[in-house]
Amino acid sequence: MNLPANPVSKLPDVGTTIFTVMSALAAEQNALNLSQGFPDFDGPEALLERVSAHMRNGQNQYPPMAGVSVLRQAIAAKVDDLYGLQCDPETEVTVTAGATEALFCAIAAVVHAGDEVIVLDPAYDSYDPVIRLQGGVAVHVPLNAPSYRIDWARIEAAITSRTRLLILNSPHNPTGMVMQDTDIVALSALCARHGIYLIGDEVYEHMVFDQGKHLSLCAYADLYARSFVISSFGKTYHVTGWKVGYCVAPPQLTKEFRRVHQYVTFTVNTPVQLGIADFLQQHPEHHRQLPEFYQAKRDAFCERLQGSRFHIVPSQGTYFQLLGYADVSSEHDVELARRWTCEQGIASIPISVFYQNPNECEYHALRFCFAKDDSTLSQAAEILCRL
Numbered sequence: 001m002n003l004p005a006n007p008v009s010k011l012p013d014v015g016t017t018i019f020t021v022m023s024a025l026a027a028e029q030n031a032l033n034l035s036q037g038f039p040d041f042d043g044p045e046a047l048l049e050r051v052s053a054h055m056r057n058g059q060n061q062y063p064p065m066a067g068v069s070v071l072r073q074a075i076a077a078k079v080d081d082l083y084g085l086q087c088d089p090e091t092e093v094t095v096t097a098g099a100t101e102a103l104f105c106a107i108a109a110v111v112h113a114g115d116e117v118i119v120l121d122p123a124y125d126s127y128d129p130v131i132r133l134q135g136g137v138a139v140h141v142p143l144n145a146p147s148y149r150i151d152w153a154r155i156e157a158a159i160t161s162r163t164r165l166l167i168l169n170s171p172h173n174p175t176g177m178v179m180q181d182t183d184i185v186a187l188s189a190l191c192a193r194h195g196i197y198l199i200g201d202e203v204y205e206h207m208v209f210d211q212g213k214h215l216s217l218c219a220y221a222d223l224y225a226r227s228f229v230i231s232s233f234g235k236t237y238h239v240t241g242w243k244v245g246y247c248v249a250p251p252q253l254t255k256e257f258r259r260v261h262q263y264v265t266f267t268v269n270t271p272v273q274l275g276i277a278d279f280l281q282q283h284p285e286h287h288r289q290l291p292e293f294y295q296a297k298r299d300a301f302c303e304r305l306q307g308s309r310f311h312i313v314p315s316q317g318t319y320f321q322l323l324g325y326a327d328v329s330s331e332h333d334v335e336l337a338r339r340w341t342c343e344q345g346i347a348s349i350p351i352s353v354f355y356q357n358p359n360e361c362e363y364h365a366l367r368f369c370f371a372k373d374d375s376t377l378s379q380a381a382e383i384l385c386r387l
């Protein structure tokens with residue numbers, strides 16, 4: 001047999017993600033799993049019913065490449081309702097296989113070999129490898145721990161003639177930071193000086209707490225003109241396993257985006273798209289009430305931890321809560337997360353793994369997902385209060 005040599009990896013440093021590792025360890029140890037970001041409750045009954053109805057009604061063949069029309073129209077209506085953007089569903093909205101696929105397509109659409117992309121650490125793990133797969137260079141700029149505010153002066157200093165794209169994630173995973181008006185002012189000024197594209201990773205757009213507002217890149221004409229704005233129905237409807245999301249971008253960006261999307265997945269399964277379209281139109285209260293729903297969970301979790309030795313700054317958004325553990329342990333966060341999964345029966349995610357250089361992670365904290373039933377949150381808090 002004339003087998004080729006083993007492939008020369010394009011991503012030799014990439015292994016199994018910490019999310020998979022911690023969830024597997026939690027299952028093996030029968031630990032409470034507050035590590036990976038998914039709910040332990042189901043999506044809304046009416047949504048499940050609509051999807052199965054479409055499946056049973058024979059809506060099981062290829063939908064249009066950009067997504068079914070009714071869903072794209074419903075997304076455009078939602079974006080108008082929430083952010084005042086009137087976009088054309090024909091030329092500006094694309095349904096994707098989760099936000100993950102949308103991120104891939106947006107990055108691939110604009111990043112050429114040698115281009116630089118600014119990524120803010122701690123960063124969601126898919127950005128860096130996807131940039132490198134395009135031959136691009138990820139330039140990592142840290143957020144200012146422990147507030148995790150964006151350091152706009154550092155971003156400005158990192159921009160070169162090769163900078164093509166800046167990826168922003170608000171509400172921010174893993175820290176719960178939410179961009180404020182001052183960030184938008186600084187971003188607009190930066191964009192006025194530099195011809196760069198933006199990705200708004202806004203998958204937690206409906207999880208902003210304490211009467212805060214999600215400042216979408218869709219809401220500002222100067223920013224939207226250069227942006228791919230990405231969201232995820234998995235997060236919004238508690239159905240992360242369905243992997244359906246979307247990208248809203250101006251026509252000239254959407255055109256390039258779809259050139260890639262067409263050959264990555266071509267399209268996304270029909271019955272789920274149709275079911276989501278029905279639900280989005282019939283139950284807009286679901287996403288409107290989501291901040292309240294998740295804030296109650298955040299508050300319940302944080303209140304029960306009041307007697308603990310953790311340092312708690314309540315998350316401003318997302319369904320993640322960081323717990324600073326400097327008063328509890330001096331161990332490295334990766335070791336600690338593993339040890340507590342095995343010895344204490346509670347799994348979390350160490351935040352140093354979200355840094356290109358884990359040594360830059362100055363603040364010692366673990367990330368806990370509070371998209372869990374109240375009984376799970378109570379049990380988790382009980383364990384943490386004993387530490």
Ligand SMILES: Cc1ncc(COP(=O)(O)O)c(C=O)c1O
Pocket residue numbers: 037097098099100101124169173201203231232233234235240243244245
């Ligand atoms: C910041 C961020 N972006 C993107 C994604 C991916 O979303 P999806 O599951 O829709 O692909 C996640 C999922 O955890 C995330 O936290």
